[in-house]
């Protein structure tokens with residue numbers, strides 16, 4: 063099984079940004095965690111991170127024809143604003159799972175809306191790194 067993990071803006075700043083919310087571990091640690099989980103599950107994984115909405119749309123579109131079988135996505139701030147990412151996920155018709163490190167539902171009201179989440183069949187929210195593992199496990203079990 064070939065999975066694509068998409069991480070949105072500022073996730074590359076993990077370990078520096080708002081550590082009381084996102085923790086001390088940095089983005090490389092997240093990537094190592096994701097690769098470790100993929101190895102345990104016996105699936106192939108590509109990790110993509112961008113701070114640019116259009117680049118994220120382009121990467122999701124490319125997944126339509128590059129053999130990707132499932133998408134794990136943490137669109138970060140674009141979660142709450144981007145109809146373009148929602149439409150891209152709908153366009154490629156691949157199973158998608160939404161992940162957030164923090165519990166967005168317990169934070170500011172503007173974080174309670176998830177556009178991308180509307181195209182996702184499962185959601186792992188507020189579980190830290192483990193949410194990615196659970197999302198990958200969900201997709202590999204399909």
Ligand code: DQA
Pocket residue numbers: 071072073136137138139140141161162163164165166173
């Ligand atoms: C986030 C939550 C978003 O609201 C925020 O903009 C992020 C990270 C999370 O993983 O908890 O950048 O997606």
